[in-house]
Each structure stands twice: as structure tokens, then as C-alpha cells.
């Protein structure tokens with residue numbers, strides 16, 4: 286998030302750009318997306334690793350995550366909650382801003 290913000294500031298502070306600096310900015314933006322996707326993939330991997338049920342079929346702690354489907358539901362709920370809590374969930378540059 287820090288980096289994304291920095292790139293946005295840079296984009297706003299450069300009034301006229303050569304073709305090469307525009308390409309450079311697009312590359313930086315694409316890199317940030319790749320980094321973010323990689324972090325997300327790693328986070329999901331670790332989350333799934335941490336939620337492996339203990340093996341006791343009567344364990345109440347593990348019950349909600351005792352199946353792949355249950356883990357997916359729990360993960361999706363967390364993703365929704367974290368996204369909606371984020372200050373970046375809505376953006377002033379969203380395509381639907383001001384059309385409501």
C-alpha cells in the first residue's frame with residue numbers, strides 16, 4: 286500500500302511526460318501489481334497452512350475449517366472484511382464515482 290501510494294503521488298507530480306517516462310511508470314505500476322499478487326498468494330498459502338484441522342473429528346475449534354469448503358468460506362469472509370475495512374476499498378478514481 287505504501288508503494289502504491291508513492292507511485293500515485295509521482296504520477297500526479299509529473300505534469301508532462303516523455304513516452305519513455307510514461308512507459309517507465311506503466312512498468313512500475315505493473316510491477317506493483319505483480320508484487321501485490323505475489324504477497325496475496327503467499328498470504329493465502331500461509332493462511333491455509335495454518336488452518337489445517339488438528340485431526341480430532343470432534344474438535345470444536347477446527348469445526349468451521351474442517352473441510353476445504355469450510356476453509357474457503359472462512360477465507361472469503363476474511364477477504365471481504367479486510368477489503369471493506371481498507372481505506373483503499375473506494376477510490377476517488379473509481380469509474381462509478383459521481384454517477385450515483
Ligand SMILES: [Zn+2]
Pocket residue numbers: 338339340341344345346347348
Ligand atoms: Zn482441532
